[in-house]
Amino acid sequence: MTHALAAAPAARTGQDSVGLLRLYRAELRWIFRRPRTLAVLGLLALIPVIIGVALTLVDPAERSGGGDGDGALLASAVSNGFILPVAALTMTLGLLLPLASAMAGADAIAGEAAHGTLRGWLIAPVGRGRLLAIKAFGVATVSTIAVLAMTFTGFVTGLVISGTDSMFTLTGSTLSVWDALGRILLVAAWVVLQLWAVGAVALAISAFTEHPMLVVASVLAGTIVFTILGFLDAVSWLHPFLLNENWTQAPASVLMDPVDTAMLGEGALRAACYIAIGLSIAYARLTTRDG
Numbered sequence: 001m002t003h004a005l006a007a008a009p010a011a012r013t014g015q016d017s018v019g020l021l022r023l024y025r026a027e028l029r030w031i032f033r034r035p036r037t038l039a040v041l042g043l044l045a046l047i048p049v050i051i052g053v054a055l056t057l058v059d060p061a062e063r064s065g066g067g068d069g070d071g072a073l074l075a076s077a078v079s080n081g082f083i084l085p086v087a088a089l090t091m092t093l094g095l096l097l098p099l100a101s102a103m104a105g106a107d108a109i110a111g112e113a114a115h116g117t118l119r120g121w122l123i124a125p126v127g128r129g130r131l132l133a134i135k136a137f138g139v140a141t142v143s144t145i146a147v148l149a150m151t152f153t154g155f156v157t158g159l160v161i162s163g164t165d166s167m168f169t170l171t172g173s174t175l176s177v178w179d180a181l182g183r184i185l186l187v188a189a190w191v192v193l194q195l196w197a198v199g200a201v202a203l204a205i206s207a208f209t210e211h212p213m214l215v216v217a218s219v220l221a222g223t224i225v226f227t228i229l230g231f232l233d234a235v236s237w238l239h240p241f242l243l244n245e246n247w248t249q250a251p252a253s254v255l256m257d258p259v260d261t262a263m264l265g266e267g268a269l270r271a272a273c274y275i276a277i278g279l280s281i282a283y284a285r286l287t288t289r290d291g
Contacts, residue, residue, distance in 0.1 A: 020130065027138040034107065037142065040100050044146050047096070048088040048154030052077070052161050073252065076170070081162035082180040083170075083255060085154025089147065089191050090251045094244075097146060098223050099216070101195045104142040105202025106215035108135040109282075113210040128286045135203060136279060143195035151188040155181065173257040183254040190250065190264055197243055197271035198223075200278030207285035243274050 031037055055078045073090070077083040089097075159177075167180040175183070198219060206215045226242045229235055239245050250267045253260035 020133065023130070023134045024137050027134050028141060031104070031107070031138050031142060036103070037107075040103065041142075041146055041149060044092065044096065044100060045149035045153050047092060048084060048150055049157050051088055051091075052084055052154075052157035056161060073255075077158070079162060080166050080168060081155075081158030081164070082167045082175060082184070084158035084161070085151050085184050086187050086251055086255060088150055088154045089187060090248060092150065093191055093194065093247050093251070094227070095220070095223065097143075097150075097191065097195055098198045099220060100146045101139060101143045101199040102202045102216045102219035103212075104139040105199045105206050105219070106212035108139055108203060109206035109286075110209050110215050111206075111212045114212060129283060132203070132279065132283050132286055136200070136282075139199035139203060140196050143199055144192050147188050147192045147195065151184060155184060169257040170255045171257045183259070186259075186264075187251045187254050190268060193268055193271045194243070194247065197274035197278070200275040200282070201243075202278075204278040204281040204285070207282045240270075243270060245270065 051074065055074060058078075073083060073087045077087050164177050167175040167177060169175065201222070202215055202219050205218050206212070209215065223244060226244050230239060230242055230245060246263055246267050250260075250263045253263050
């Protein structure tokens with residue numbers, strides 16, 4: 001009897017020592033076997049190409065009157081290969097990229113709970129913290145691949161349309177291809193961090209429900225509400241706490257010379273706080289969840 005009791009903890013310890021990398025690879029296989037994940041990533045990668053092709057078909061006279069904001073930014077993307085990937089990331093950060101992260105977060109916990117596979121994770125000798133880490137790494141990977149795919153296709157499309165001699169900032173400074181690529185990757189890294197924050201929030205909501213669509217709807221509704229609040233001066237005291245407070249301004253700062261690193265740093269710090277809070281809530285819920 002004593003030997004049996006001693007053997008049980010030993011076996012459990014051996015099972016719990018399954019490598020994090022092995023579990024992560026298994027999670028990635030599960031993620032990328034979902035057709036909707038591949039479909040979303042493919043569509044996001046095509047967006048910069050579609051934008052670039054569409055801009056080349058617009059009449060130059062109409063293009064020069066592009067107006068303000070995204071319209072003016074896109075109007076200058078035809079003659080400046082540096083702008084297209086930044087403009088595409090900025091435009092999709094408002095809705096489509098958060099949608100990809102929200103879907104990944106919804107499938108990670110709520111989706112598996114709906115299919116009955118989450119219970120196997122919860123009763124298995126795998127710590128709840130390790131389980132959340134695997135799910136968070138999976139969501140982060142989807143978000144990173146989505147941004148990198150858009151960055152790559154946007155950069156290549158910009159080079160094809162405008163060539164390598166048309167890399168310059170909106171303030172008139174000429175950039176080499178490598179300098180432009182460095183700035184584009186800086187924006188991509190910043191956008192990835194914002195999506196990790198969205199994914200952390202999605203995981204927190206996902207831990208409380210078995211309905212993935214509820215998670216997606218909640219995240220998108222929150223994004224829309226935050227956007228509306230950002231336009232209201234009456235609640236200006238709340239603006240520094242809104243995750244998407246400078247989503248439309250911060251990426252465009254790399255198009256200027258010098259780059260406004262303060263705005264990028266503020267957005268990165270805000271996203272890091274959302275990541276910490278979201279994952280903490282998700283962990284607190286997983287430690288009390290049985291299935």
